[in-house]
Amino acid sequence: NQDTTFKGKTVLITAGPTYEAIDPVRFIGNHSSGKMGFSLAEEAAKRGAKVILVSGPSSQQTHSQNIELHKVTSAKEMLDKVFQFYDNVDIAIASAAVADYAPKEVAKEKIKKNDDNLTIELVKNPDILKTMGEKKTHQFLVGFALETQNEEENAKGKLEKKNLDMIVLNSLRDTGAGFKNDTNKVRIFTKTERKEFELKSKDDVAKDILNFVEYQLLK
């Protein structure tokens, strides 16, 4: 029964950006508002799931009692928080825009301006979703792909490389899609399927994504 697929299930969702500190006043971040992830969390909760929402800095708020919100700042903190819960979740959806790189060292004091240029060495952050894919046992794993070129090829590459069951592609080439907007336009892929959706509110995109998850779990 479609309506009960999420009842009693635990769903882990990552949302928002991560901030990687440069010094006590500056960071490397991105434009993610958290809207897409928070919409997914509300929709999963509405369908009867227990939701664990791990979010980077965001001004979004939760409304449902069934959502447990864990706020983090950096990718490393997000990784640690995700793996406190991962073993015991049924479905995981990674909608966070995690910084791929972080400053090698965080300056203890505010970096002072001088006459020279400034070089900051960046080191690779852990790939949270890829790690989830490597440690997957029973979880149904959904990733996102945010692309600006060769979108479908890149999304399918991520589906494969990160050992996902499903991937949601949004392209910055589509007007109204991606960061900050209240709307998004997505294409969903599994290893064998492709489905394209119209531009719609992030709340409605969340419904489409969870309907697709339900359909996969019921197959």
Ligand code: PMT
């Ligand atoms: O928050 P909003 O303003 O509503 O915007 C929504 C969104 C555009 C952020 C969202 O829809 C989205 O596309 N999220 C994924 C953004 C992203 O980082 O995509 P990516 O193609 O770089 O990463 C691929 C996947 O790996 C993503 O599921 C990402 O969460 C995950 N990842 C990436 C890097 C990393 N170090 N760890 C990860 O877990």
